[in-house]
Amino acid sequence: MFFLMSADKHSRPKSLSIEEEQFMRVFYENKLQEVCNNFHFPHKIQATALIYFKRFYLQWSVMQHNPKNVMLTCIYAACKIEENHVSAEELGKGISQDHQIILNYEMIVYQSLEFDLIVYAPYRSVEGYVNDIEELFHENAEMLQMLKATASLDVDKIMLTDAPLLFPPGQLALAALRRSNEVHGVIDFNSYLDSILSRQNSTHTISELYEGINAIESLVNRYAFPSEKDLKHINRKLKSCWGLGSNDESKKREKKSKHKSKRSSNEMQNRPLHN
CATH class of the missing domain: 1.10.472.10 (Cyclin-like)
Incomplete structure (x- = not known):
């Protein structure tokens, strides 16, 4: 019984600390500025997107919503509200990301901001x-x-x-x-x-x-920016929180492989014999 409880305890993903959450937000806020600079967006769009991102994570944790997806959606929303419209496809293509993620997150971001979208920079x-x-x-x-x-x-x-x-x-x-x-x-x-x-x-x-x-x-x-070592450690913990750890992925592949083998075996057994 003790062994089962101990194993269950160690299998649970570890939550990020307050400092680790802050580091993750800092990293993606810098990425947000970098993306805006690469697209040559005006300062106003960059500022609006940053405020959206900051306000979003006043309500949510990076363990609940992937900050990369939120970052891209905040930029997309800021372009809309500042009348410098860029399509989700164009934004996604510019940074090699699936634009559908942006569209899927758009309403979540608006709702989290309570549709209060005017920003004074x-x-x-x-x-x-x-x-x-x-x-x-x-x-x-x-x-x-x-x-x-x-x-x-x-x-x-x-x-x-x-x-x-x-x-x-x-x-x-x-x-x-x-x-x-x-x-x-x-x-x-x-x-x-x-x-x-x-x-x-x-x-x-x-x-x-x-x-x-x-x-x-x-x-x-x-103001402090996380080190590369810190980021790698936080990313591992985050993937675990999202259920994307390497162990989970290997278990999924193993389970899928077993299921496929079992199905093939059943098909062989049920196949009619021909004289």
């Missing part, structure tokens, strides 16, 4: 702030373009963290611009933040604004 806010800086400080166009370009790259990094789920697009844009300004030194950024609050008659204090921007920067600085 920080890229437009970056443009707005750069135009505002130009009017206030009269900086030359070349410096401002450098500031904007670097800030857009910083937004790409911010979008991979949890910050887009915790802070509004305006604060994400300011965090990216502050990081960019540290590189290029275009303006006195503290003075600019003071001017924003004074002109908007905001109820928020400057210390609250700094607190939010610092928290966003902290998330970027703490």
Whole structure:
């Protein structure tokens, strides 16, 4: 009895830890950006797809839904909502995947997002702030373009963290611009933040604004990408959770082979004898 219980215990797939789940999401969020870049999609599509992916896994586990399938469907859905339609066939063909998987997952993704599909990304806010800086400080166009370009790259990094789920697009844009300004030194950024609050008659204090921007920067600085060794280990555990382990596959093949042999044997026995 003890042997049976022990064997059953060892045969059960091991669940992923919270850290392992996070690593898997991080890996596919980076893949999502890579696919969008390869298709030359606008930043807005990339950002929308990332938010869809993040929100989907607020409700589900990667052990329940394959993140690769969800990732592709989120890109497909983002293209639709941002009116840059790409067919499922074209998307699937571009990365050598069966487009039917995307279509099968589409409604699951929409339902998980509760059909709330409008996403406000920080890229437009970056443009707005750069135009505002130009009017206030009269900086030359070349410096401002450098500031904007670097800030857009910083937004790409911010979008991979949890910050887009915790802070509004305006604060994400300011965090990216502050990081960019540290590189290029275009303006006195503290003075600019003071001017924003004074002109908007905001109820928020400057210390609250700094607190939010610092928290966003902290998330970027703490961001970690899984090692290849970690990914291999997590993938093995995931396949086991999905019932795709090598043992399961060999058992299925063995069972199929036995069934086929048994059927052939029965057919031979039941075949009529001819004189």
